[in-house]
């Protein structure tokens with residue numbers, strides 16, 4: 001029988017690390033913060049039927065619960081160090097736990113992230129990760145530094161995760177004859193842009209991770225910075241499956257307001273454009289300018305003819 005103790009030991013406890021008291025005590029005791037560094041911390045919960053549907057695989061859930069938290073650290077320019085994992089699960093299923101931990105560890109190992117503790121309770125499926133990382137002294141990214149005339153940039157592509165989800169839940173209404181199966185990886189296995197966040201420290205004037213959709217998240221950044229923006233829809237990057245449909249109003253809404261992308265939106269003085277393109281090339285991750293910061297205090301998104309695009313879906317609503 002798998003009791004809590006055995007589950008933790010089998011799936012979550014790994015080799016002890018020198019100088020760190022991790023899983024097994026009432027609380028973890030971390031090593032001293034390296035000199036000159038500051039701890040950056042964030043937490044996010046994924047709840048079944050709110051943030052993911054019951055048919056999502058355990059492997060994807062293990063990956064995504066960690067990915068969304070590492071994405072928050074990425075947006076701050078932090079290097080991940082360790083995490084806590086709190087799981088509420090309806091029942092104990094060895095196969096499910098194996099898959100979940102496989103998804104979790106394959107991402108955790110990619111960034112040498114340590115799992116230092118957590119919690120396990122019985123109840124409706126819900127996973128909370130608390131992530132901790134480091135930045136160099138005062139060298140971090142924030143939402144609040146954007147200046148008028150800065151370029152606005154976006155990494156990767158947008159709308160893929162939302163398109164895969166829309167197609168899955170209402171195939172008959174959303175391009176029934178299109179094949180969006182390749183886009184499912186954007187929904188189920190998002191990549192936190194850790195390396196990009198690190199390299200943007202000292203280059204970008206502000207940054208945010210795009211979790212609730214471009215328009216909503218850019219608005220957060222604009223509000224924090226006390227500025228506005230002009231965004232060109234035709235410059236907003238998306239995958240080919242969406243690009244061929246990008247003039248359709250439903251696809252516009254997915255690209256501009258679909259959630260779950262976990263790309264970085266950031267701003268930078270135009271003098272850094274070449275450097276950003278160099279970073280993008282080094283990381284083999286596209287970064288494209290999509291607009292400019294303005295002094296207008298509002299977000300204006302325009303199409304090719306300069307016509308304002310009015311969104312009927314302003315992004316993912318939490319409540």
Ligand code: ADP
Pocket residue numbers: 008012013022023024025026027028085086087115116117118119120
């Ligand atoms: P407590 O009763 O003090 O809450 P637990 O029995 O819940 O302690 O946990 C025992 C140890 O296992 C603790 O160190 C805790 O951090 C760790 N732990 C519990 N659940 C998890 C999990 N899902 N992943 C990693 N560590 C966990």
Ligand code: MG
Pocket residue numbers: 118119120
């Ligand atoms: Mg406990």
